[in-house]
Amino acid sequence: xxxxxxxxxxxxxxxxxxxxxxxxxxxxxxxxxxxxxxxxxxxxxxxxxxxxxxxxxxxxxxxxxxxxxxxxxxxxxxxxxxxxxxxxxxxxxxxxxxxxxxxxxxxxxxxxxxxxxxxxxxxxxxxxxxxxxxxxxxxxxxxxxxxxxxxxxxxxxxxxxxxxxxxxxxxxxxxxxxxxxxxxxxxxxxxxxxxxxxxxxxxxxxxxxxxxxxxxxxxxxxxxxxxxxxxxxxxxxxxxxxxxxxxxxxxxxxxxxxxxxxxxx
Amino acid sequence: xxxxxxxxxxxxxxxxxxxxxxxxxxxxxxxxxxxxxxxxxxxxxxxxxxxxxxxxxxxxxxxxxxxxxxxxxxxxxxxxxxxxxxxxxxxxxxxxxxxxxxxxxxxxxxxxxxxxxxxxxxxxxxxxxxxxxxxxxxxxxxxxxxxxxxxxxxxxxxxxxxxxxxxxxxxxxxxxxxxxxxxxxxxxxxxxxxxxxxxxxxxxxxxxxxxxxxxxxxxxxxxxxxxxxxxxxxxxxx
Numbered sequence: 001x002x003x004x005x006x007x008x009x010x011x012x013x014x015x016x017x018x019x020x021x022x023x024x025x026x027x028x029x030x031x032x033x034x035x036x037x038x039x040x041x042x043x044x045x046x047x048x049x050x051x052x053x054x055x056x057x058x059x060x061x062x063x064x065x066x067x068x069x070x071x072x073x074x075x076x077x078x079x080x081x082x083x084x085x086x087x088x089x090x091x092x093x094x095x096x097x098x099x100x101x102x103x104x105x106x107x108x109x110x111x112x113x114x115x116x117x118x119x120x121x122x123x124x125x126x127x128x129x130x131x132x133x134x135x136x137x138x139x140x141x142x143x144x145x146x147x148x149x150x151x152x153x154x155x156x157x158x159x160x161x162x163x164x165x166x167x168x169x170x171x172x173x174x175x176x177x178x179x180x181x182x183x184x185x186x187x188x189x190x191x192x193x194x195x196x197x198x199x200x201x202x203x204x205x206x207x208x209x210x211x212x213x214x215x216x217x218x219x220x221x222x223x224x225x226x227x228x229x230x231x232x233x234x235x236x237x238x239x240x241x242x243x244x245x246x247x248x249x250x251x252x253x254x255x256x257x258x259x260x261x262x263x264x265x
Numbered sequence: 266x267x268x269x270x271x272x273x274x275x276x277x278x279x280x281x282x283x284x285x286x287x288x289x290x291x292x293x294x295x296x297x298x299x300x301x302x303x304x305x306x307x308x309x310x311x312x313x314x315x316x317x318x319x320x321x322x323x324x325x326x327x328x329x330x331x332x333x334x335x336x337x338x339x340x341x342x343x344x345x346x347x348x349x350x351x352x353x354x355x356x357x358x359x360x361x362x363x364x365x366x367x368x369x370x371x372x373x374x375x376x377x378x379x380x381x382x383x384x385x386x387x388x389x390x391x392x393x394x395x396x397x398x399x400x401x402x403x404x405x406x407x408x409x410x411x412x413x414x415x416x417x418x419x420x421x422x423x424x425x426x427x428x429x430x431x432x433x434x435x436x437x438x439x440x441x442x443x444x445x446x447x448x449x450x451x452x453x454x455x456x457x458x459x460x461x462x463x464x465x466x467x468x469x470x471x472x473x474x475x476x477x478x479x480x481x482x483x484x485x486x487x488x489x490x491x492x493x494x495x496x497x498x499x500x501x502x503x
Contacts, residue, residue: 221340248342250480261345262274263267 017042017182017212018063018100023077025058027070032058034236036077040182045204045213047227047244049220051264054233056216060184063214064100065093081182098125101175105187107167109159109174114151117159117170118142121178137177144210145173146203165196172203176211183207185215189222201226220260224248232256266344266410274339281331281352282408288324288359289404291317293397295366296463300393302370304386306377314370321363328356347480351473355407358466358473362400365459372452379449382439388432389453392460395425399467407474415474418467419483425464426491432457433493461491 016039025033033055040046040063048056058067065086067073079086086096098121109117118138121127128134138155142148147169151162159170168188175183185204189197204213204226217223223230224244231241232253240247240256251257258264269275295314302310332353335341341349399418406414436450436457472483 220342224342249346251343257343258267260342262269262271264270 014041016040017082019078019080019083020059020062021078021080023059023062023075023079025055025062025067025076026072026074028072032236033062036238038231038238038241040212040214041229042181042212043209044228045208045215045226046229046231047223048214048216048231048233049218049223049260050233050239051259052218053235055236056231056233057186059233060186060214060216063182063184064097064102066097066102068093098178099180100182100184101178101180102184102186103168103171103175103188106191107164107171109162109167109170111158111160113156114142114159114162114170115155118173118177121174125178127178141173141177142170144176144207145169146199146206147173163196165192165199168192168196168200169203172200172207176207180211182212182214185213187216187218190218197222220248232259234259274345277331277335277339278345278348281328281335281349284324284328284331285352285355285359286404286408288321288328288356288363289400291321291324292359292362292366293400295321295363296369296393296397296400296460299366299369299373300390302373303376303381304390308373308377311370311373311377315367318363318367321360325356325360329353332356344477344480348477351407351477355404355470355473358470359400362463362466365463368459369456372456376449376452379452380446382436382446382449382453385432385435385439385450385453385457388428388435389457389460392425392428392432392457392464395421395428396460396463396467399425399464400470403467403470403474406471407477410474410478412475412478415471415478416483419471419475422464422468423489425461426489429457429461430492430496433496437496 018040020036020038023033023036023038024031036055036059038046038059048060050056061067062075062079063086067075075087081096081099085091086100110120112120115138118141119128119134122134122137128137139148142151147166150166151170159167162170168191172183172188189200192200201222204215207213208228215223215226227244229241230244230247232239232247232251232255234255240251240253242252247256248260251260295317298310298314298317301307302314332349335349339345399421402414403418405411406418433454436454439446440450475481475483
């Protein structure tokens with residue numbers, strides 16, 4: 001049932017960047033995600049919405065195998081990146097997480113300098129041979145994250161000394177620095193004030209097209225503002241997936257309508 | 266439909282809905298009073314219609330202001346968004362129909378001083394009745410989210426167009442044969458045209474009611490029976 005509701009709204013014949021097919025996730029005996037099918041496209045922002053405990057963050061964490069770190073967690077079904085199974089034994093999880101980066105709810109810069117925060121990933125992945133190259137990566141990453149002008153004169157101060165919004169953009173710069181193809185964001189603005197939130201949303205808009213972006217958000221208005229596709233989860237099911245404009249003007253599933261209009265019990 | 270978790274969300278929506286219902290009731294009274302003023306040669310009643318129009322203008326402004334505040338504070342989506350946009354338009358549309366009733370009443374100053382054309386008055390009375398009923402029903406369709414009723418009203422507009430055509434030809438003939446009636450006939454024609462437009466507006470509301478309920482536009486070609494733009498005076502015998 002849910003599979004159909006989700007599939008009928010997929011209107012494009014483009015090749016998806018990531019695909020989930022019949023994905024089921026269990027935490028011990030808890031069935032957290034049920035037969036989820038979802039496509040993520042490279043040039044779009046996909047928003048995952050739904051009430052607490054609906055499975056949206058669980059789904060997000062499956063996309064770069066963050067759930068591997070949870071001992072009781074089992075993932076079934078197929079999840080691909082460029083048509084390759086990301087759960088296959090050949091996959092190096094560290095490499096996968098470089099290709100599928102993540103930004104968390106609470107900004108979590110390393111207790112290092114701004115420069116080292118961004119340079120850390122490229123260093124361990126061997127992306128830069130000389131200091132000049134590393135400087136270049138740090139510069140472009142900070143610039144893409146819209147932070148360069150604010151920090152260019154104090155690159156060696158600690159990342160933790162920045163404001164919350166700046167810290168979050170630093171984390172985005174850190175994610176960008178290793179040339180990811182997909183960026184996952186788990187409620188990236190929930191700890192930020194409206195101005196800092198607007199800057200992150202503007203940034204998401206600028207990053208769109210360069211990276212596939214998947215964002216989990218509790219703010220329906222944020223989903224409406226930043227995404228092109230929206231997926232609504234409820235009790236572990238993907239209830240509805242479609243164009244964001246359609247979801248917010250004319251949702252097809254009663255559960256989606258009740259949730260987004262504030263009628264959810 | 267289930268209520269919103271935040272009760273004031275529904276209270277504010279209901280308040281706007283009840284203002285729209287109130288406007289529809291006033292519009293109908295206005296139309297009927299103009300007609301009665303014509304039939305009973307009652308210029309006082311005509312004056313009352315002209316003054317009452319202000320009430321509709323005020324209610325329309327009220328609804329529009331509330332709707333803007335509602336959008337700003339509640340950020341409605343889906344069916345709520347569709348309804349709030351439609352409420353603004355329905356309120357504007359009712360206000361416009363009210364203007365037609367007022368214009369009807371204004372023409373009575375002159376019309377009540379001239380000889381009446383009874384048969385046209387009967388046709389006009391019929392048009393007003395159908396239009397009033399449309400306004401009542403279409404608001405009902407909106408409030409009850411009754412798609413079938415909205416569709417039925419949408420088609421009903423053809424009846425008004427048909428009567429208008431008949432009236433148009435009849436008045437044209439009167440003017441040809443009795444220049445004495447030109448003043449009466451011209452005013453009657455304008456009034457009839459206004460009522461015909463009021464019917465079109467009621468049809469617009471039917472489209473909005475349909476849109477609120479379904480999220481889809483009624484995009485069938487609108488049924489049209491108004492052929493008066495093709496009508497010409499019969500050839501005069503030489």
